[in-house]
Amino acid sequence: MTKDFEGQLKWFTKRLLQIRILDVKGLGLPIPFTISEIRRCRVAVFNLAEQSPKEHLEDLVEEIKRFYIKNKLGIINDIKIEYYGNINKPTSVKIFGIDSDLLKYFIVKRLKINTSLFETKAGNALFYVGIDTGVVLSAAEQSIFAKLRELKECNEILSYNDIFDIVAQHKGQMRESFININNTQGMRDSIARSTISYLLGRIMKSELLENMEQDKIIKNERGEGYKLML
Numbered sequence: 001m002t003k004d005f006e007g008q009l010k011w012f013t014k015r016l017l018q019i020r021i022l023d024v025k026g027l028g029l030p031i032p033f034t035i036s037e038i039r040r041c042r043v044a045v046f047n048l049a050e051q052s053p054k055e056h057l058e059d060l061v062e063e064i065k066r067f068y069i070k071n072k073l074g075i076i077n078d079i080k081i082e083y084y085g086n087i088n089k090p091t092s093v094k095i096f097g098i099d100s101d102l103l104k105y106f107i108v109k110r111l112k113i114n115t116s117l118f119e120t121k122a123g124n125a126l127f128y129v130g131i132d133t134g135v136v137l138s139a140a141e142q143s144i145f146a147k148l149r150e151l152k153e154c155n156e157i158l159s160y161n162d163i164f165d166i167v168a169q170h171k172g173q174m175r176e177s178f179i180n181i182n183n184t185q186g187m188r189d190s191i192a193r194s195t196i197s198y199l200l201g202r203i204m205k206s207e208l209l210e211n212m213e214q215d216k217i218i219k220n221e222r223g224e225g226y227k228l229m230l
Contacts, residue, residue: 004044004045004046004047005059005063006111007043007044007045008044008045008046008056008060009060009063009111010044010111010113010130011041011043011044011129011130012044012060013064013103013106013107013111014107014117014129014130015033015037015129016031016033016095016098016103017100017103017104017107017115017117018117018129018230019031019032019033020098020099020100020103021100021117021230022216028099030082030094030095030096030097031094031095031098032092032093032094033057033092033093033094033095034091034092035053035054035057035090035091035092035093036053036091038053038056038057039053042130042131043129043130043131044130052089054088054089054090057081057093058081061079061081061095061098064079064098064102064106065079067106067109067110068097068102068106071105071109078096078097079095079096079097079098080095080096080097081093081094081095081096082094082095082096103115108153114149114150114152114153115152115153116148116149116152116228116230117129117230118145118149118228118230119149120137120142120145120146123136124136124137124138124139124141124142125137126145126203128206128208128209128230131208133203133206133208133209134206134207135202135203135205135206137199138170139170140166140167140169140170140195141195141199143166143169143170144158144163144166144195144196144199145228147162147166148218148226148227148228149228151227151228152227152228155227156227157221157224157225157226157227158225158226158227158228159224159225160188160189160192160193160224160225161188161192162225163191163192163195163196163225163226164182164188164189164191164192167191167192167195192225193220196218196220196226199218200214200217200218203217215229216229216230217229217230
């Protein structure tokens with residue numbers, strides 16, 4: 001096990017979850033993974049002088065498999081790797097037996113982090129699968145994102161009223177006047193929608209996310225509010 005194994009595991013499981021959500025259409029299908037991603041990884045440190053990318057991959061999958069067996073989530077042969085290319089230096093693999101539910105359970109119970117592919121770091125910088133999007137959130141947007149990530153774990157919606165309340169809380173001394181001016185439900189719903197719309201507009205300008213549909217990131221549940229999808 002290498003020095004930054006926990007960081008590697010966090011990146012790897014989030015990357016597998018990303019692939020399964022966006023690229024793998026069937027629930028029972030294996031996850032395709034290109035081994036060179038380990039060599040190119042900018043998020044975690046892989047010591048390639050000590051271990052090959054293939055060996056790193058096997059260690060990461062083995063950790064998930066051990067957790068899987070320890071927690072009696074299935075039988076031992078469910079999780080396996082199928083290699084493609086040279087047997088000693090394969091170029092890609094298919095990983096069987098790791099579905100979305102297992103990944104989410106592993107991320108929450110083993111890694112003890114949120115399952116969202118988004119996170120914020122110092123200075124409210126927004127990261128996607130560990131990579132800086134170039135987007136810096138306002139204090140209100142950071143609070144909204146934190147709440148969206150929290151509600152994602154229980155598949156719940158962040159209501160228009162909750163979004164308005166978060167925006168109002170960040171108005172400081174102007175909070176009371178902001179609430180008094182926007183004193184109808186229609187006005188408050190409009191503030192909530194425009195806040196999310198502006199946020200999504202900036203996110204979509206990131207090179208990491210510019211080709212993705214908005215409702216694949218934050219989905220509008222009409223008449224209710226918003227859900228974080230990734």
